[in-house]
Amino acid sequence: MPEPTVVALGRVDPALVEEPLRGKAAFVAQPGPDDLAAAVGAIVRADAVVDRDALDRMPHCRVLARTGVGVDLVDVAEATRRGIAVVVTPDSGSQAVAEGVLGMALYLVKRFGPLHRLVRDGQWARRAEIPVGDLSGAVLGIIGYGRIGRRVGALADAFGMRVLAHDPFTAPPDAVNCPDLGELVAHSDVITLHVPLSDATRHLVDRRFLAAVKPGAVLVNCGRGGLVDLDAVRDALVVGRLSGVGLDVYDPEPAVHHPLFDHPDVLLTPHLMGMSIRAEAATYADAAQGVADVLAGRRPAALANPEWMPTGRAKERTR
Numbered sequence: 001m002p003e004p005t006v007v008a009l010g011r012v013d014p015a016l017v018e019e020p021l022r023g024k025a026a027f028v029a030q031p032g033p034d035d036l037a038a039a040v041g042a043i044v045r046a047d048a049v050v051d052r053d054a055l056d057r058m059p060h061c062r063v064l065a066r067t068g069v070g071v072d073l074v075d076v077a078e079a080t081r082r083g084i085a086v087v088v089t090p091d092s093g094s095q096a097v098a099e100g101v102l103g104m105a106l107y108l109v110k111r112f113g114p115l116h117r118l119v120r121d122g123q124w125a126r127r128a129e130i131p132v133g134d135l136s137g138a139v140l141g142i143i144g145y146g147r148i149g150r151r152v153g154a155l156a157d158a159f160g161m162r163v164l165a166h167d168p169f170t171a172p173p174d175a176v177n178c179p180d181l182g183e184l185v186a187h188s189d190v191i192t193l194h195v196p197l198s199d200a201t202r203h204l205v206d207r208r209f210l211a212a213v214k215p216g217a218v219l220v221n222c223g224r225g226g227l228v229d230l231d232a233v234r235d236a237l238v239v240g241r242l243s244g245v246g247l248d249v250y251d252p253e254p255a256v257h258h259p260l261f262d263h264p265d266v267l268l269t270p271h272l273m274g275m276s277i278r279a280e281a282a283t284y285a286d287a288a289q290g291v292a293d294v295l296a297g298r299r300p301a302a303l304a305n306p307e308w309m310p311t312g313r314a315k316e317r318t319r
Helices: 014-021 033-038 052-056 076-081 094-109 112-120 124-129 147-158 181-187 207-211 230-238 277-295 311-318
Strands: 005-009 026-028 039-044 063-066 085-087 139-143 162-166 190-193 217-221 242-247 266-268
Touching: 005 033, 014 026, 014 277, 033 039, 039 277, 052 076, 063 277, 076 085, 085 277, 094 112, 094 147, 094 190, 094 217, 094 242, 094 266, 094 277, 112 124, 139 147, 139 181, 147 162, 162 181, 207 230, 230 242
Parallel strands: 005 026, 005 039, 039 063, 063 085, 139 162, 139 190, 190 217, 217 242, 242 266
Antiparallel strands: none
């Protein structure tokens, strides 16, 4: 009897999913219509759209495994209605993203970009014109204190930063908790975003938000592109309300050029902070393990639709 088919939705290196799927499913990295029609599962990249039409092309699908945690492009409600588990991999890239946040903060606060250009362009005599900041003693405002937010806080503590954290869903520990978002914004030298994207958080960083920012603050977004109004951010950067902006995420993706991108105090990366070499291997392995778990009738470690249950248990519940 042939092994069941698991397909890639987006670019997936077969070597990274081979071990968890060995002996359980045949993996197809570049599926055609017939492969999709036969597929019982899929490894889903962040830029892959899994809507109702996509699900219609996979009538036997039992599990979608996202390489990451964002399911903005996955119709989770429709997948749940069809009994499809939507696996996420929340732990594999958290440390990598946290390192990316601190790396961007360091680059912007230490003014590495303009200092590099100064030396490159033979303008050594102008070095005193560029003020170099410090992370030690600075205040880091973390908006969203989940797995990644907590790891960012731990790294910031090692730099001697004071951490303030605001989470609209779960209160952070008392030592860092800042229930008033406006207070966090007004006191933070660096602000980093880690809340999910929803109707309530879309364009969280807008003109009103930025009007309350501490002058000269740095903004880092390695969360979701839709959290930020790029027009408002550019205006705040031009007038000096912000001194630097780091972006790893965009809305839409791939990123569409925006005038903000041309500002010399902006640092741009292509949504890769959570995909370091080690994190990438772990993310794909976790996604493939989630697929293997569902195919074996087990509950995966993390789900975007936690109400999902293995088929047998779901049938028992409906009796």
